[in-house]
Amino acid sequence: MFVIACIPAYNESSRIGKTVLDVAQYVDKVIVCDDGSTDYTVSEAESSGAYVIRHQKNLGKGAAMKDLFKFAKFSNADVLVTIDADGQFLPKEIPKLIKPIIEHNADIVVGYRFDDKTEMPKYRKFGNEVLDKITKLAEDLPIRDTQSGFRTYSREAIKKIEFTTEGFGADSEILINAAKNGLKMVEEKVTVIYNTGGRTSTKNPVSHTTEVLVSVVEQIAIRHPLKYLGVPGIILIISSMIFGVNLITVFNETRYFSIPITFVVISTLIIGTMLTLIGVLLYSVTVSRNRK
Numbered sequence: 001m002f003v004i005a006c007i008p009a010y011n012e013s014s015r016i017g018k019t020v021l022d023v024a025q026y027v028d029k030v031i032v033c034d035d036g037s038t039d040y041t042v043s044e045a046e047s048s049g050a051y052v053i054r055h056q057k058n059l060g061k062g063a064a065m066k067d068l069f070k071f072a073k074f075s076n077a078d079v080l081v082t083i084d085a086d087g088q089f090l091p092k093e094i095p096k097l098i099k100p101i102i103e104h105n106a107d108i109v110v111g112y113r114f115d116d117k118t119e120m121p122k123y124r125k126f127g128n129e130v131l132d133k134i135t136k137l138a139e140d141l142p143i144r145d146t147q148s149g150f151r152t153y154s155r156e157a158i159k160k161i162e163f164t165t166e167g168f169g170a171d172s173e174i175l176i177n178a179a180k181n182g183l184k185m186v187e188e189k190v191t192v193i194y195n196t197g198g199r200t201s202t203k204n205p206v207s208h209t210t211e212v213l214v215s216v217v218e219q220i221a222i223r224h225p226l227k228y229l230g231v232p233g234i235i236l237i238i239s240s241m242i243f244g245v246n247l248i249t250v251f252n253e254t255r256y257f258s259i260p261i262t263f264v265v266i267s268t269l270i271i272g273t274m275l276t277l278i279g280v281l282l283y284s285v286t287v288s289r290n291r292k
Contacts, residue, residue, distance in 0.1 A: 003028050003081065006072060006081065007068075008035060008064035019087055023094070026081075027081055029075075030049065031052075032045040061170055066166075088193050089192065105184075106154070106185060109151060110150075112190065113192045115189050134217070135172040139176045157178060161183075226279050233271075237269060244265045247265060
């Protein structure tokens with residue numbers, strides 16, 4: 001059983017060395033993808049025994065994860081462990097996440113962080129809950145914590161999973177793609193340390209949440225275009241027709257022409273038509289792609 005750990009890292013020189021050393025106790029190989037760091041992340045990771053994949057500039061967590069998945073695929077790893085570089089997760093809990101895969105009970109195990117929410121900052125709790133709910137609109141996932149970066153993947157999952165997002169939205173897209181491929185997912189409770197003595201994100205919460213949200217909405221539009229674009233579009237078109245009939249009726253009876261209602265009629269008609277056409281177009285592209 002060949003187990004590798006993959007760690008995306010960006011400007012984590014103060015903690016990457018300890019993270020690599022701690023993780024190495026539970027896996028056969030540690031791989032770090034340095035995403036264009038401007039500090040000593042690369043040298044600290046290498047001196048701690050990790051193999052380092054380097055990006056010349058900062059491309060985003062998803063870009064780092066894509067290279068890490070490629071490495072895992074070509075190395076024929078039986079189990080891939082992903083863990084953040086910031087020291088929030090406890091490497092000693094890696095065996096707990098590997099166990100369901102070894103026992104063939106799961107293809108993906110996600111570290112669930114929220115049983116004890118007292119320590120999690122309220123803004124992070126709120127942001128994560130919003131992203132979890134939005135992600136589940138794209139696919140019916142049996143996972144409550146869709147944004148956790150502490151996960152394990154089976155060889156089958158490594159082989160089948162594909163994703164394109166280069167930013168933080170990759171965590172959501174990976175699970176959406178896994179569900180599409182029929183991979184079995186479970187959760188295991190993990191411990192999280194929020195006070196690590198330094199920052200725990202390379203982006204502010206608003207920017208982070210917005211980036212993930214945009215990525216997930218894109219996935220929703222691609223996965224269910226008729227449901228989330230076509231249906232609202234048709235509703236808007238029908239609403240436009242109702243307002244239009246009302247506008248004409250009032251004009252015929254009173255000779256009063258309402259500019260605000262006219263604006264509503266035209267706006268809803270244009271937006272509704274655009275949404276419907278985009279929904280149909282995306283649906284056609286999706287069907288065509290699935291037939292190939």
